[in-house]
Amino acid sequence: MKPKLKDLAEKSGYSITTVSRALAGYSDVSPKTRERILQIATQLGYEPNSLGQQLRLQETRTIGMIIPANDESFSNDFFTQLMMGVGNMASLHRYDLLISAQSTGEEEMQAYRRMVGGRRADGMILARTRRSDPRIVYLKSQQYPFAVSGRAAPDEQTDFPYIDVDSQAGIRMLVEHFVSLGHRHIGLILPPPELAFTDYRHAGYLEGLEKAGIIYRPDYVVHGNLLRSGGYYGTSQLLDENPEITAVIACNDLMALGAMSAIQGQGRRVGLDIAVAGFDDIPSAEYSHPTLTTIRQPIYEIGQRLVNMLLSLIKGHPLEDNQILLTPTLMVRDSSGGKRV
Amino acid sequence: MKPKLKDLAEKSGYSITTVSRALAGYSDVSPKTRERILQIATQLGYEPNSLGQQLRLQETRTIGMIIPANDESFSNDFFTQLMMGVGNMASLHRYDLLISAQSTGEEEMQAYRRMVGGRRADGMILARTRRSDPRIVYLKSQQYPFAVSGRAAPDEQTDFPYIDVDSQAGIRMLVEHFVSLGHRHIGLILPPPELAFTDYRHAGYLEGLEKAGIIYRPDYVVHGNLLRSGGYYGTSQLLDENPEITAVIACNDLMALGAMSAIQGQGRRVGLDIAVAGFDDIPSAEYSHPTLTTIRQPIYEIGQRLVNMLLSLIKGHPLEDNQILLTPTLMVRDSSGGKRV
DNA sequence: TTGTAAGCGTTATCAC
DNA sequence: GTGATAACGCTTACAA
Numbered sequence: 001m002k003p004k005l006k007d008l009a010e011k012s013g014y015s016i017t018t019v020s021r022a023l024a025g026y027s028d029v030s031p032k033t034r035e036r037i038l039q040i041a042t043q044l045g046y047e048p049n050s051l052g053q054q055l056r057l058q059e060t061r062t063i064g065m066i067i068p069a070n071d072e073s074f075s076n077d078f079f080t081q082l083m084m085g086v087g088n089m090a091s092l093h094r095y096d097l098l099i100s101a102q103s104t105g106e107e108e109m110q111a112y113r114r115m116v117g118g119r120r121a122d123g124m125i126l127a128r129t130r131r132s133d134p135r136i137v138y139l140k141s142q143q144y145p146f147a148v149s150g151r152a153a154p155d156e157q158t159d160f161p162y163i164d165v166d167s168q169a170g171i172r173m174l175v176e177h178f179v180s181l182g183h184r185h186i187g188l189i190l191p192p193p194e195l196a197f198t199d200y201r202h203a204g205y206l207e208g209l210e211k212a213g214i215i216y217r218p219d220y221v222v223h224g225n226l227l228r229s230g231g232y233y234g235t236s237q238l239l240d241e242n243p244e245i246t247a248v249i250a251c252n253d254l255m256a257l258g259a260m261s262a263i264q265g266q267g268r269r270v271g272l273d274i275a276v277a278g279f280d281d282i283p284s285a286e287y288s289h290p291t292l293t294t295i296r297q298p299i300y301e302i303g304q305r306l307v308n309m310l311l312s313l314i315k316g317h318p319l320e321d322n323q324i325l326l327t328p329t330l331m332v333r334d335s336s337g338g339k340r341v
Numbered sequence: 342m343k344p345k346l347k348d349l350a351e352k353s354g355y356s357i358t359t360v361s362r363a364l365a366g367y368s369d370v371s372p373k374t375r376e377r378i379l380q381i382a383t384q385l386g387y388e389p390n391s392l393g394q395q396l397r398l399q400e401t402r403t404i405g406m407i408i409p410a411n412d413e414s415f416s417n418d419f420f421t422q423l424m425m426g427v428g429n430m431a432s433l434h435r436y437d438l439l440i441s442a443q444s445t446g447e448e449e450m451q452a453y454r455r456m457v458g459g460r461r462a463d464g465m466i467l468a469r470t471r472r473s474d475p476r477i478v479y480l481k482s483q484q485y486p487f488a489v490s491g492r493a494a495p496d497e498q499t500d501f502p503y504i505d506v507d508s509q510a511g512i513r514m515l516v517e518h519f520v521s522l523g524h525r526h527i528g529l530i531l532p533p534p535e536l537a538f539t540d541y542r543h544a545g546y547l548e549g550l551e552k553a554g555i556i557y558r559p560d561y562v563v564h565g566n567l568l569r570s571g572g573y574y575g576t577s578q579l580l581d582e583n584p585e586i587t588a589v590i591a592c593n594d595l596m597a598l599g600a601m602s603a604i605q606g607q608g609r610r611v612g613l614d615i616a617v618a619g620f621d622d623i624p625s626a627e628y629s630h631p632t633l634t635t636i637r638q639p640i641y642e643i644g645q646r647l648v649n650m651l652l653s654l655i656k657g658h659p660l661e662d663n664q665i666l667l668t669p670t671l672m673v674r675d676s677s678g679g680k681r682v
Numbered sequence: 683t684t685g686t687a688a689g690c691g692t693t694a695t696c697a698c
Numbered sequence: 699g700t701g702a703t704a705a706c707g708c709t710t711a712c713a714a
Contacts, residue, residue, distance in 0.1 A: 002458070002483075004707060015685045020709060030683060047458025051401070052707030055392040055690045062439070069429050080421035087442040088410045096461075098403070099438040101428040117343070117388025119691095120437075257628055287598055289630030345691060356701045361693060371699060393691030396706045460707095 003044040012040050023048075062098050063090050063310060064121030066111050069101035077282035078252065078299060079127065082149060085303020086125055093311055095122075109134060116144050123310045125149070125303075129162075129196035136160055145313040147306045151325075153196040154203065161309055161322035163302050167197050167279070168204035170295035170328040174249050174277045175208025177293070177330060182340030183247040183275060184214060189224045189234040189259065191251050198223075201251050201279075220245065224255045231258025239266070239274070246274060246340070253278035253285045256292055260335065271337035281331055290334035297328055344385040353381050364389075403439050404431050404651060405462030407452050410442035418623035419593070419640060420468065423490060426644020427466055434652055436463075450475060457485050464651045466490070466644075470503075470537035477501055486654040488647045492666075494537040495544065502650055502663035504643050508538050508620070509545035511636035511669040515590050515618045516549025518634070518671060523681030524588040524616060525555055530565045530575040530600065532592050539564075542592050542620075561586065565596045572599025580607070580615070587615060587681070594619035594626045597633055601676065612678035622672055631675035638669055 009016045014033060022029045022037040023046075040046075054060045065086065067079050087097050098121050102108040112135055115121055123145035126135055131153050139146045140160065152158040171188075178186050188205050191198045202221070209216050222237055224230025231250045235258070238245055248263075250256035256278025260270045270276050271290050278285060281296035305324070312319050350357045355374060363370045363378040364387075381387075395401045406427065408420050428438050439462050443449040453476055456462055464486035467476055472494050480487045481501065493499040512529075519527050529546050532539045543562070550557050563578055565571025572591045576599070579586055589604075591597035597619025601611045611617050612631050619626060622637035646665070653660050 002460075005709095006707080016708085017686080017710080018684055021684090024709085028683060033683080045458070047454050049707050050455070050459035050461050051392060051396045052690090053459075053709080055396055055692090055706090056708045056710085058690070060392070067428070069432050080425075083440075084421075084442070087408070087440055091410050091442040097438075097440040097442075099424075099428055099440055101425070101432040101438075113388050114391070117386070118391035118394075119343075120391050284625045284628055287625055287630065288628050289632070291630070346693095347691085357691095358693085358701055358703095359699080362700090365693085369699060374699080390691050393706090394693080396690090396708090397692045397694085399706070 003046045004049065007044065008037060008040055008046055011044070012037050058119075060120065060122050061094060062096050062121045063307065064098045064100070064115045064124040066100045066102050066108060066115070066124075066126070069103045077254070077284065078280060081282065081299040082127055082303040085300040086307050087303075089304040089307040093307070095307075095311070109138065112138055116142055123147070123314045125306050125310060129153075131194050131196060132156065133196070145310060147310040147313065147322075149302055149306060150197055151200075151323075154199050156196070158323065161313065161319065163305055163309070163324040163326065164197075165295075165297045165302075165326045165328045166200075167295075167328070168200040168207065170279060170297075170330075171201045171204030171249065171251075172208040172211075173204075173328075173330045174279075174293075174295060175205060176211070177332065177336060178247045178249070178275060178277070179208070179212040179214070181247075181275065181336065181338070185242070185245045185247070186214075186220065187235070187238040187242065187245045187248040188221045189231060189238070189248065189250045189255050190221060191226055192223055198251075205249070217242075224250070224258075226252055226255060228254050228258035228261070231255030231260075232262045233258075235259040235262040236266075239263070247276070247336075248274060249277050249279075251279050253280045253282045253292060253294055256294065256335070257284065257288055260288065260290075260292075271335050275337045276335040278335075285331070286333070288335070293333045293336035294331050295328045296331050298326070302326075344387045345390065348385065349378060349381055349387055352385070353378050399460075401461065401463050402436050403462045404436050404648065405439045405441070405456045405465040407441045407443050407449060407456070407465075407467070410444045418595070418625065419621060422623065422640040423468055423644040426641040427648050428644075430645040430648040434648070436648075436652070450479065453479055457483055464488070464655045466647050466651060470494075472535050472537055473497065474537070486651060488651040488654065488663075490643055490647060491538055492541075492664075495540050497537070499664065502654065502660065504646055504650070504665040504667065505538075506636075506638045506643075506667045506669045507541075508636075508669070509541040509548065511620060511638075511671075512542045512545030512590065512592070513549040513552075514545075514669075514671045515620075515634075515636060516546060517552070518673065518677060519588045519590070519616060519618070520549070520553040520555070522588075522616065522677065522679070526583070526586045526588070527555075527561065528576070528579040528583065528586045528589040529562045530572060530579070530589065530591045530596050531562060532567055533564055539592075546590070558583075565591070565599075567593050567596060569595050569599035569602070572596030572601075573603045574599075576600040576603040577607075580604070588617070588677075589615060590618050590620075592620050594621040594623045594633060594635055597635065597676070598625065598629055601629065601631075601633075612676050616678045617676040619676075626672070626674070629676075634674045634677035635672050636669045637672050639667070643667075 022034040102111045127149040129150040148162040151164045224234040278294040285292040363375040443452045468490040470491040489503040565575040619635040626633040
């Protein structure tokens, strides 16, 4: 059926070794031999079995990534954008991607163990760090190459390679933006507390309020699930319980879109009655109605850079800079409305 | 370092064979032995090397997918949604996904040969069929299991497993919808001619016009690249050259979003001045401004069903239905505007 | 310049 | 119940 080295060897009359070396382009095989072997190889449509190669070379040229599996995540632009950045850069280096969709929990850890322990990939990229993240503990214990989108929480040690944006600064910028427009009652929808970046974003909120001399009100802060639904319910709750709120900051764009739905569902106008801002700047942010004021994170580029980082790690090249903190930029669009009177 | 069967064998005093069988849960190993071995395995944190397993078992439990690599594709909801459907269903069957990002052309074919010939995956899923698609020719020649999102072109033979939506009916429904609103001058932005579904959509357009007794005008039809830019330029061209046009059908939602930008860029109102419709019903369609009238394809579900199809193929199970044509549904939203006076 | 043989880590066959 | 041994397909010392 599918030809292997042995078939080429038999057909050509040479040994498996010689065939292998001819195909690999070694110099110590005579031109005539090489040509003959190459010809037979193309004639039979030979393609090396990568399993054999990988097992022998102990290298898969594959980058692993485990992404959240749940029915809603297909609308999660963050992961898909990250994956695309990773995938395209990996492709440039002739690496492929091994993707496993798993829901957070023990199943997910099993998938990590299978992928890492089973040596299915040469390194892994992970995203959305959690408090005392078991994945990172595991990967470090295995001394396995990995690169992360996101730091550890502020009170934890970040002793691993990562790229993150300064989301404290990002949220602070949003608060300042709203304050400059005249808002004094600003609600915040945080990510779930177990995520590492939640504290940074909370800190940015506090920092922004303090700079503006606004007193912090804990009841202006709720948690959401990072999906549209989280923004929807969070906003409903905030507005119901605190009717004086005039602006809502959602900690990602998906929740901000949900927030807008909630506001519009109450018959109010986003930007005019209630200002909204998000975080990420996913593609839909620019096409939403109204367009979404947000903090731009270069997710696609982060994916690309994580690959470069990871490949250096895999090859054992020294990494000049393996902990990168990017400064995000504020994208002012219509959802934050104009100056208030 | 990383423990293998040999290490467990040495540590336990049993042979590699027995260790392997104990771990596999064979009945012909004594309970005491099994327990001892299992204990050592967990103690050392043993994880089977999947390369070894795969090579031996000739099975990878992996589904391959090659997606278009280009900087804009990260905003391409179609592929990401399909991937998520595929990935989540694969996960349920304990399969992973091997993704390779490649731009169309010889490189892409090489990637297919590497993945198939190299036996890196047990089967493949492909999308967006092309005229006399070389990928399909190749996969058939290799008798390799694959399942496709999309049929062959109308004048070609579709002798492979697929799931597709009846896009001829879909476009016809859009034409009928526009006609019912009073439109007589309807522009069409087709996909590139080399794509297999282009002819179906064109046929749907013709069918819709004919039913309404509207004469077909070839200059009302242009081709676009399936990205926002294609919709933008296609619409600009259509409106510049045929100012009487009052409605534009874009053959996917991304182009429809581009069409809306073009119209709004001219200071005109989508839905009121020029009606717009798309195809796919990607998540952003519901959140665009205005919301987008479109034809809903259940892309995520198609991804899931393709996996089930493919797994049957891989396992050699008989497939009751391996050529599925779904009827799409019309989603009327704001971009098509109301009835014209 | 070419060939022999070992080994990557696993499972399956067969004998004991 | 258990253990040698071969095999999956490949690369690479080492010999010739």
